[in-house]
Amino acid sequence: MARTLFDKVWDAHAVNVIEGGSTQLYIDRHYCHEVTTPQAFDGLRRRGLKVFRPERTICSPDHNVPTMHQDQPIADPVSRKQVETLLRNADEFGLTLFGLCHPKNGIIHVIGPENGLTLPGYTIVCGDSHTSTHGAFGAVAFGIGTSEVEMVLASQCILQPKPKTMRITVNGKLRDGVTAKDMALYIISKMTTGGATGYFVEYAGEAVRNLSMEGRMTLCNLSIEMGARGGMIAPDDTTFEYIKGREYAPKGEAWDKAVAYWRTLRSDDDAAFDNEVVFDAADIEPRITFGTNPGMGMGISETIPAYDGDDEAGLLSYNKSLDYMEFKVGQKMEGVPVDYVFLGSCTNGRVEDFRAFASIVKGRRKADNVTAWLVPGSWSVLKQIKAEGLDRVLADAGFELREPGCSACLAMNDDKVPAGKLAVSTSNRNFEGRQGPGARTVLAGPLVAAAAAITGVITDPRKL
Numbered sequence: 001m002a003r004t005l006f007d008k009v010w011d012a013h014a015v016n017v018i019e020g021g022s023t024q025l026y027i028d029r030h031y032c033h034e035v036t037t038p039q040a041f042d043g044l045r046r047r048g049l050k051v052f053r054p055e056r057t058i059c060s061p062d063h064n065v066p067t068m069h070q071d072q073p074i075a076d077p078v079s080r081k082q083v084e085t086l087l088r089n090a091d092e093f094g095l096t097l098f099g100l101c102h103p104k105n106g107i108i109h110v111i112g113p114e115n116g117l118t119l120p121g122y123t124i125v126c127g128d129s130h131t132s133t134h135g136a137f138g139a140v141a142f143g144i145g146t147s148e149v150e151m152v153l154a155s156q157c158i159l160q161p162k163p164k165t166m167r168i169t170v171n172g173k174l175r176d177g178v179t180a181k182d183m184a185l186y187i188i189s190k191m192t193t194g195g196a197t198g199y200f201v202e203y204a205g206e207a208v209r210n211l212s213m214e215g216r217m218t219l220c221n222l223s224i225e226m227g228a229r230g231g232m233i234a235p236d237d238t239t240f241e242y243i244k245g246r247e248y249a250p251k252g253e254a255w256d257k258a259v260a261y262w263r264t265l266r267s268d269d270d271a272a273f274d275n276e277v278v279f280d281a282a283d284i285e286p287r288i289t290f291g292t293n294p295g296m297g298m299g300i301s302e303t304i305p306a307y308d309g310d311d312e313a314g315l316l317s318y319n320k321s322l323d324y325m326e327f328k329v330g331q332k333m334e335g336v337p338v339d340y341v342f343l344g345s346c347t348n349g350r351v352e353d354f355r356a357f358a359s360i361v362k363g364r365r366k367a368d369n370v371t372a373w374l375v376p377g378s379w380s381v382l383k384q385i386k387a388e389g390l391d392r393v394l395a396d397a398g399f400e401l402r403e404p405g406c407s408a409c410l411a412m413n414d415d416k417v418p419a420g421k422l423a424v425s426t427s428n429r430n431f432e433g434r435q436g437p438g439a440r441t442v443l444a445g446p447l448v449a450a451a452a453a454i455t456g457v458i459t460d461p462r463k464l
């Protein structure tokens with residue numbers, strides 16, 4: 001029978017289907033960060049269990065880490081305890097750990113792919129919703145809760161109901177100045193934040209195929225923001241080229257064997273999806289959000305639309321959201337003054353994002369009214385930024401690079417946007433208070449973020 005890419009990977013990992021329909025799924029790769037794992041390790045200790053396959057789990061602190069002076073003890077006691085607990089647990093249970101200042105440390109969703117730990121055809125889990133990022137490699141990757149983290153540590157398996165499948169096809173070519181982030185924000189605004197609930201999405205079509213691995217990761221990263229369990233893209237030569245030679249990737253004969261298998265990981269031509277959605281890349285322009293969920297977005301040249309639903313509750317929450325953001329229906333966003341710009345996160349903290357940002361700020365100066373946080377997703381990204389001389393371009397334009405971590409994506413560390421201030425952020429969530437109590441977040445891609453950082457107001461990068 002014809003099968004989808006998702007079915008092929010899922011079926012290859014199904015150990016058992018239990019009554020009620022849940023699958024016992026074998027997990028190839030398990031990533032751990034400091035926020036969602038302490039109770040899972042406590043659970044193992046309580047039950048006197050070891051980690052079943054320690055070599056399959058990789059730990060890296062990222063959320064609670066400061067992005068300056070990581071060689072010094074973390075000043076904030078809560079963050080310090082959180083990070084130290086992960087280090088202790090990794091040590092006690094014999095797990096690979098990339099601790100602070102380790103050359104392989106960084107945001108878990110950035111370091112997995114760049115070290116060849118994320119591979120096509122893998123099942124990948126992490127106690128983190130943006131685990132969907134790894135789907136860019138043709139992996140079935142999804143976020144899990146802390147009790148499931150414990151289950152995976154103890155058994156290398158997880159119980160999961162099988163999601164439905166959806167294919168989102170983006171035909172044609174992206175226009176100049178339009179990035180993978182714009183594509184993702186466009187799709188979410190069309191689908192709404194609940195539009196893919198219960199589905200595992202496969203992205204397809206010319207515009208998706210033409211994305212680099214970095215762009216594919218950005219797209220898959222945001223799958224969760226439309227409610228999807230995960231998102232994935234069939235692996236191809238772009239994927240194999242990216243993986244080849246990375247530290248944990250297969251080598252020699254094992255590589256050839258792996259690639260031969262990976263080439264089979266595509267949806268059969270006549271495979272049926274539970275839902276199919278098609279978009280045209282030519283309809284996408286640089287995007288920004290105006291509200292407090294990632295679906296409340298628009299093209300940068302547009303005006304804030306009126307609520308298009310017909311229910312009272314929806315209208316109320318739409319208005320509440322605009323009140324929080326201090327925006328009005330019908331207003332243009334271009335020209336709105338910006339206080340903070342954040343380049344980074346597991347959405348846009350890879351080297352390609354820094355190249356994009358640098359391409360706009362080159363030969364220009366940072367606006368005086370803007371505080372800019374430029375945070376590479378990992379030490380390896382930072383190294384590459386320097387190797388390519390992008391650090392000079394950024395420094396000449398008045399920007400400073402920080403050390404890797406989740407940073408201002410989520411107010412769990414020192415990088416908090418003050419109440420009332422407006423941030424243009426390349427991250428993935430614009431919820432109330434996400435970047436700090438009272439902070440107002442406008443989501444955008446790296447080009448729009450760079451244009452805002454230079455002009456001090458929301459600006460269409462194509463006009464610079």
Ligand SMILES: CC(C)[C@H](C(=O)O)[C@@H](O)C(=O)O
Nearest residue numbers: 035036063127128129130410
């Ligand atoms: C802290 C973690 C559980 C959370 C997530 O699951 O996504 C965080 O990474 C986020 O982006 O909100």
Ligand code: SF4
Nearest residue numbers: 130345346406409410
């Ligand atoms: S960078 Fe942001 S979205 Fe990604 S894992 Fe960290 S907090 Fe979550």
